[in-house]
Structure formats: structure tokens, C-alpha cells
Amino acid sequence: MERKPVYFSEEPGFAAAVRQSPEIMQQLRRIERLDIEGEVARNQVLxxxxxxxxxxxxxxxxxxxxxxxxxxxxxxxxxxxxxxxxxPVANRAARNELTRVRLLRRQQSVRLNQLKEEVRTEIRAALADYNNAVTDYLRVSGLLLEQAGVRFIAQVRKDEDGPLLGMETP
Structure with a gap:
């Protein structure tokens, strides 16, 4: 009897991991702070x-x-x-600050995406490990069941000439 392993979707685990990851939460706060700094820098140019x-x-x-x-x-x-x-006609300092904040914001967004991909990769690896373990368990269980059946049949054949499974009949 062949049993197929149960497969889980990675999306619920990914969403929970993103919500609970301290690194991702810290990165989101960095991005929020840079958004505010960007607004201030943009206002300095106006x-x-x-x-x-x-x-x-x-x-x-x-x-x-x-x-x-x-x-x-x-x-x-x-x-x-x-x-x-x-x-401001040639407010280089304000324009440079705006450019710096925008580039830093982009860099932090890329880092956030990298962190999310790392989490997704870890979840995929954990699910693959789980599925492999379940598959191995089912395979070994099937082999053990098959061996138990063979032993049982051998015992029955052995006991056809005598008492069944070591029990004596009156």
C-alpha cells in the first residue's frame, strides 16, 4: 500500500515568518525612518x-x-x-542630501527583499526536509509492515503442521 506524503504550502509560513522576524521588522523601521528623512530632504529643496x-x-x-x-x-x-x-537656486547641500536619502532608501529596500528571500529559502528547505522525512518514514513503515507480513505468513506455514503461533491445542 503506497502512501503519498502530505505537502504544505509555503505562503502561510512565509507570511508568519515575515511578521515575526526581528531582522525584517528592524529593516522595515529603517525604511520608515528613511521615508521621513526623504520627506524632510525633499522639503529642503523646495x-x-x-x-x-x-x-x-x-x-x-x-x-x-x-x-x-x-x-x-x-x-x-x-x-x-x-x-x-x-x-534655493543652487542649494547643493539639500539636493545632495535628497539624493543620498533616496539611494539609501533604495539600498534598504533591496536588503529587505534579500531578507525576505532568505526567509523563503529557509522555509522551502524546512518543508523539503519535512517532506523527505515523511517520505522516508512512510517507506520504512511500508518495508517494516511488509517484513512483518512475510514473517507472519512464514510462521503460519511453519505452524500448519503443529500448534498455531506456539499455542498447543487440547
């Missing part, structure tokens, strides 16, 4: 608009008490509002 607002209140007098009185009158209030636009 034009910048700043809005500034200032309010101050002054009081002028020879005596301190009169100066405080000027503050209450609200005659010397000062307001300033402004917009500042700066466009």
Missing part, C-alpha cells in the same frame, strides 16, 4: 515661505509710573506683519 507677525507695546516717560500709564492708553502699540519667500 521654495520656502515664512509668515512673521509681531506685536509690541511701548511706553515712554521720565517716570516709571507714567510709562505704565502709557501702556494702558494703548497709544504706542506696534504691529508688524511680513512674508518672506526664499527660493
Amino acid at each position: 521654495p520656502r515661505v515664512d509668515l512673521a507677525a509681531e506685536y509690541s507695546h511701548r511706553g515712554f516717560d521720565e517716570r516709571y509710573a507714567d510709562t505704565v500709564g502709557d501702556l494702558a492708553d494703548d497709544d504706542l502699540a506696534n504691529w508688524q506683519v511680513g512674508v518672506e519667500l526664499s527660493c
Whole structure:
């Protein structure tokens, strides 16, 4: 009787291993950090608009008490509002940083894919080892069963002239 080994799919094991692998989780955090650094570097290359607002209140007098009185009158209030636009023309440092972060991000993505492939290879090897062990077990079990059957038949033939399996009949 030939039994076929049971084969398992590698995908559920792969998904679980990816979720639980400390190296892969660490690599994902590196990539997330580089994504944030990339956004910051990209913003450094873009034009910048700043809005500034200032309010101050002054009081002028020879005596301190009169100066405080000027503050209450609200005659010397000062307001300033402004917009500042700066466009980086040749901001090499910011552009180089953006290029560096993008290249590093690509490098870390490649490393993540390598780690995933290593996990997939390990799972395939473990499944192959398991299937080979099951196949060997079934083969050996079949041989042992076959040998037991041969011994049983030999014992029955031997005992046809006498008691069956060493038992005496009355």
C-alpha cells in the first residue's frame, strides 16, 4: 500500500515568518525612518515661505509710573506683519542630501527583499526536509509492515503442521 506524503504550502509560513522576524521588522523601521528623512530632504529643496507677525507695546516717560500709564492708553502699540519667500537656486547641500536619502532608501529596500528571500529559502528547505522525512518514514513503515507480513505468513506455514503461533491445542 503506497502512501503519498502530505505537502504544505509555503505562503502561510512565509507570511508568519515575515511578521515575526526581528531582522525584517528592524529593516522595515529603517525604511520608515528613511521615508521621513526623504520627506524632510525633499522639503529642503523646495521654495520656502515664512509668515512673521509681531506685536509690541511701548511706553515712554521720565517716570516709571507714567510709562505704565502709557501702556494702558494703548497709544504706542506696534504691529508688524511680513512674508518672506526664499527660493534655493543652487542649494547643493539639500539636493545632495535628497539624493543620498533616496539611494539609501533604495539600498534598504533591496536588503529587505534579500531578507525576505532568505526567509523563503529557509522555509522551502524546512518543508523539503519535512517532506523527505515523511517520505522516508512512510517507506520504512511500508518495508517494516511488509517484513512483518512475510514473517507472519512464514510462521503460519511453519505452524500448519503443529500448534498455531506456539499455542498447543487440547
